[in-house]
Amino acid sequence: DIVMTQSPDSLAVSLGERATINCKSSQSVLSSSNNKNYLAWFQQKPGQPPKLLIYWASTRESGVPDRFSGSGSGTDFTLTISSLQAEDVAVYYCQQYYSSPITFGQGTRLESK
Amino acid sequence: EVQLVESGGGLVQPGGSLRLSCAASGFNFNNYWMTWVRQAPGKGLEWVANINQDANERYYVDSVKGRFTISRDNAKSSLYLQMNSLRVEDTAVYYCAAGGGFLVDYWGQGTLVTVSS
Numbered sequence: 001d002i003v004m005t006q007s008p009d010s011l012a013v014s015l016g017e018r019a020t021i022n023c024k025s026s027q028s029v030l031s032s033s034n035n036k037n038y039l040a041w042f043q044q045k046p047g048q049p050p051k052l053l054i055y056w057a058s059t060r061e062s063g064v065p066d067r068f069s070g071s072g073s074g075t076d077f078t079l080t081i082s083s084l085q086a087e088d089v090a091v092y093y094c095q096q097y098y099s100s101p102i103t104f105g106q107g108t109r110l111e112s113k
Numbered sequence: 114e115v116q117l118v119e120s121g122g123g124l125v126q127p128g129g130s131l132r133l134s135c136a137a138s139g140f141n142f143n144n145y146w147m148t149w150v151r152q153a154p155g156k157g158l159e160w161v162a163n164i165n166q167d168a169n170e171r172y173y174v175d176s177v178k179g180r181f182t183i184s185r186d187n188a189k190s191s192l193y194l195q196m197n198s199l200r201v202e203d204t205a206v207y208y209c210a211a212g213g214g215f216l217v218d219y220w221g222q223g224t225l226v227t228v229s230s
């Protein structure tokens with residue numbers, strides 16, 4: 001199984017400042033057949049289901065603000081929120097969909113300072 | 114508008130069974146992989162099972178293999194999860210989700226399953 005490890009577990013950032021969340025996979029999720037990274041990022045607010053933000057490691061889902069961006073390849077990935085807004089307070093999960101079983105990171109709780 | 118509505122959750126004793134359902138609307142159900150993901154109280158997300166469009170591919174997390182069965186009825190745009198031999202550790206909110214392949218795009222609101230004596 002591919003183990004996904006996020007860092008940090010929690011993060012406090014001032015509104016308007018940059019937030020960076022890291023995700024590391026225990027093996028590469030880059031496909032040699034299509035050169036795509038099978039890595040997604042989700043946002044979950046209390047009492048709500050997760051929401052897809054980023055897929056293919058860096059493609060923003062329709063309707064997601066452009067302050068959210070994803071980067072990385074192979075085994076190391078980053079979610080960046082360029083300017084934290086109050087509505088971005090949530091738990092963020094990375095997920096690999098390269099192989100079964102699909103696995104998620106443990107989550108990073110993002111708070112405002 | 115895409116809608117996924119789960120039902121069938123509730124309180125069950127250890128060793129018991131439950132059948133979860135998910136009614137889909139607002140998209141072409143027949144064209145999507147369907148997935149169950151669960152979240153124990155205060156914990157992270159755990160993928161449980163998924164099924165392809167024709168139901169000839171099904172995958173399960175090891176902890177539910179032999180106990181849970183995922184199925185679908187394309188004529189009814191519905192997804193199911195038959196859960197047998199339930200354990201206390203199966204207590205969670207169970208989300209129905211849809212996507213292309215293993216990527217999940219759309220999520221339902223979830224249904225709570227509580228396994229307790």
